[in-house]
Amino acid sequence: MNRKKAIETFPQIYKEIKKMSPPHHFEFKDPFWVLITTMLSHRTKDEVTDAAARSLYNKYGTAENLSRADVRDVRKLIARVGFSNVKSQRIINAARLIVNEFGGKVPERLEDMTRIPGVGRKTANVVLSDSMSIPAIAVDTHVQRISVRIGWSRSSDPEETELILKKIVPKKMWIGFNPTMVEFGKTICRPVHPLCEKCKINKYCEYYRRTKRD
Ligand code: SF4
Numbered sequence: 001m002n003r004k005k006a007i008e009t010f011p012q013i014y015k016e017i018k019k020m021s022p023p024h025h026f027e028f029k030d031p032f033w034v035l036i037t038t039m040l041s042h043r044t045k046d047e048v049t050d051a052a053a054r055s056l057y058n059k060y061g062t063a064e065n066l067s068r069a070d071v072r073d074v075r076k077l078i079a080r081v082g083f084s085n086v087k088s089q090r091i092i093n094a095a096r097l098i099v100n101e102f103g104g105k106v107p108e109r110l111e112d113m114t115r116i117p118g119v120g121r122k123t124a125n126v127v128l129s130d131s132m133s134i135p136a137i138a139v140d141t142h143v144q145r146i147s148v149r150i151g152w153s154r155s156s157d158p159e160e161t162e163l164i165l166k167k168i169v170p171k172k173m174w175i176g177f178n179p180t181m182v183e184f185g186k187t188i189c190r191p192v193h194p195l196c197e198k199c200k201i202n203k204y205c206e207y208y209r210r211t212k213r214d
Pocket residue numbers: 149150188189190194195196197199200201202205206207208
């Protein structure tokens with residue numbers, strides 16, 4: 001899909017996607033806990049992520065307290081989360097850096113946030129848009145895959161896809177874009193066996209045209 005057509009058709013496509021799969025929102029709005037929840041969420045079901053983040057919050061409550069936590073205690077609280085061994089040390093290290101370098105508050109600049117151990121561009125963009133209402137587009141595996149399938153991006157590099165999407169998606173829609181697309185990627189445009197026949201945007205989709213129509 002060329003850029004002009006992508007820009008023209010985006011509002012209709014996005015409207016249909018939102019109707020098909022309303023986004024899941026993590027329960028926290030505080031940037032530190034959104035950050036921790038996002039760090040826990042990789043390869044983990046939403047309900048497991050939510051429960052683990054809630055347990056951590058109930059026990060520690062602040063970055064200061066979490067920065068002083070015993071890794072074995074944290075590991076027990078997040079045991080059902082994927083890669084809990086790695087993540088437990090990572091979130092303690094993240095809390096330590098936030099306390100030591102940023103006075104216990106998550107910084108508002110992407111460049112600063114990505115200095116936190118375990119925080120990449122995707123996680124930083126989720127925190128900016130979901131908890132600070134700063135317009136940003138987080139490109140995770142769902143957003144990357146869907147963007148290529150629809151024909152918005154031809155790049156396999158998430159950073160490049162982010163730049164392309166920023167030219168297609170109106171800025172007022174950046175906030176909320178990631179959670180909407182993630183839900184769509186989990187329920188309809190799944191990694192394997194996407195539900196193309198029931199997908200309401202299949203008439204716009206390059207993948208559908210290429211693989212299903214005939
Ligand atoms: S038609 Fe299929 S590949 Fe295209 S967006 Fe819909 S589910 Fe995804």
